[in-house]
Amino acid sequence: MVRLRKVNAVTISPSSTGVDVVLPCLNEAGALPWVLERVPPGWRALVVDNGSTDGSAALARSLGATVVREERRGFGAACHAGLLAATADVVCFCDCDASLDPAHLVPFVHEVREGGADLVLGRRRPQARGAWPAHARAANLVLARLLRRRTGLRLHDLGPLRAARREALLDLGLTDRRSGYPLQMVVRAADAGWRVAEHDVPYLPRAGASKVTGTWRGTWHAVRDMRAVLGEPPVARPRSRAGGG
Incomplete structure (x- = not known):
């Protein structure tokens, strides 16, 4: 159970923030206050x-967040709409269901800015029973192994908590929605x-029902989408690092 209280999220003009946090949202009114308080x-x-x-957009706006509307349904569609709306040098992504604390992104951003990594991911570590259903965890493990075979990256998780530079992300030409x-x-990014880089982050039971991995059907659809991505041929582009000043 996530304890909620009304908060006023800090909002600063895009030119002075330095960091934008993209929070894809579909009926997350129960979790938004907790999440926005921790930005x-x-x-x-x-x-x-x-x-x-469920009034998520109006609630987020009342708590000080910038609200972007994406009509096309899909996790990728929402994430990419946030990326396109972002103006900060560094962009982070975090689920909006209170399973992940956006405050844990701070060291990720430092690592990107200091040149230690171009993309930093959070490896989810469940903190309570039910935080990560067995079928979703098993699917994630299989996909991580397939990813290692495809790219050579020794990652353990494909979690949503991550940070990278905005312009470099746009240059990747992401198409999945x-x-x-x-x-x-x-x-x-590997290509x-x-x-x-990958670092451990606490993973909490989400607020409300999952739209993707909370059911076998949702997990199957996610795995299908990801296997399609793994089957794509490498995109021809110069092999370069994403670092910036």
């Missing part, structure tokens, strides 16, 4: 409403020669 001060929260019917978006980002 680091000075960062801009971009809540991408993907067709919510469904559940394969997070995986496509990693695959194309472009990016340095990819």
